[in-house]
Amino acid sequence: MDTNLQKYLALIKTVEYGSFTKAAAILNYSQSGISRMINDLEQEWGVALLERSRSGVRLTSDGVKLLPYAQKVCQDYAKLQAQVDEISGLEAGLIRIGTFSSVATHWLPRIIKKFQADYPHIDYELLLGDYAEIETWIAEGRVDCGFLKLPTRPEFETIFLEQDPLLVVLPQKHPLAKLPKVPVQELLNYPFMLLDKGEQSEVGELLEQCGLHPQVHFTTWDDYAIMSMVESGLGIAILPQLILRRAPYKLVLKELAIPAFRKIGLALREKKTASQAVKRFLDYLPYRA
Numbered sequence: 133m134d135t136n137l138q139k140y141l142a143l144i145k146t147v148e149y150g151s152f153t154k155a156a157a158i159l160n161y162s163q164s165g166i167s168r169m170i171n172d173l174e175q176e177w178g179v180a181l182l183e184r185s186r187s188g189v190r191l192t193s194d195g196v197k198l199l200p201y202a203q204k205v206c207q208d209y210a211k212l213q214a215q216v217d218e219i220s221g222l223e224a225g226l227i228r229i230g231t232f233s234s235v236a237t238h239w240l241p242r243i244i245k246k247f248q249a250d251y252p253h254i255d256y257e258l259l260l261g262d263y264a265e266i267e268t269w270i271a272e273g274r275v276d277c278g279f280l281k282l283p284t285r286p287e288f289e290t291i292f293l294e295q296d297p298l299l300v301v302l303p304q305k306h307p308l309a310k311l312p313k314v315p316v317q318e319l320l321n322y323p324f325m326l327l328d329k330g331e332q333s334e335v336g337e338l339l340e341q342c343g344l345h346p347q348v349h350f351t352t353w354d355d356y357a358i359m360s361m362v363e364s365g366l367g368i369a370i371l372p373q374l375i376l377r378r379a380p381y382k383l384v385l386k387e388l389a390i391p392a393f394r395k396i397g398l399a400l401r402e403k404k405t406a407s408q409a410v411k412r413f414l415d416y417l418p419y420r421a
Contacts, residue, residue, distance in 0.1 A: 143173060170182060278400070
């Protein structure tokens with residue numbers, strides 16, 4: 133406890149019990165220690181706080197005026213300490229998470245359900261965005277942590293979670309559906325539905341790496357719109373496998389003939405400065421599957 137708070141408490145208990153000796157016993161100090169702390173207060177404030185006599189001690193008129201303020205400071209400190217203890221014990225807290233839609237849909241419900249079973253008083257705030265937006269939120273402190281495609285900004289601390297394959301998405305009875313794996317050059321022969329979620333689109337990066345320029349007939353950030361278009365036979369697409377879990381569409385999914393995937397991880401500015409709730413939340417990431 134802060135030294136001034138100790139002095140305030142010494143004054144409060146001395147007045148409450150009318151005795152240095154009794155206050156010392158309650159606060160586990162020596163009688164001289166209690167007396168010295170109150171003398172220090174009187175010197176610091178330039179006023180006499182107590183009248184001392186053989187029958188005990190009582191407040192001076194100045195002491196009567198100042199005592200309620202000392203009591204308020206000690207009461208507020210007790211409330212602060214109780215709140216700190218609650219948060220440290222995860223009896224309260226808020227975790228702010230930046231995420232993209234497929235993680236929010238397929239991973240976070242499992243993680244939060246398990247975490248909430250152990251820590252039911254923690255609240256959550258989820259912000260959905262693209263990779264660039266989530267990076268900005270982390271950097272600015274808008275969220276405590278965020279799910280991202282790796283690699284990300286070098287100043288972040290990251291936890292690698294999973295390698296998510298990129299799959300070719302075809303309508304049923306499409307000619308490419310007969311192939312065990314789809315050669316990348318085949319993507320040039322059919323209308324293409326491009327999922328583009330900003331500057332760091334994994335599909336756009338893959339096409340660029342392969343030097344491919346397919347016939348892009350439709351571009352959107354909405355993965356379900358892409359799936360619906362493909363199901364209707366309007367073209368083919370490439371989507372991450374996580375997006376395609378429990379997809380309510382009749383589709384054929386095929387691997388590419390070359391390795392293609394995105395690395396998903398969790399990023400935060402600095403783990404050691406994260407709240408106790410966030411640090412504990414990290415332990416529950418394996419429950420995503």
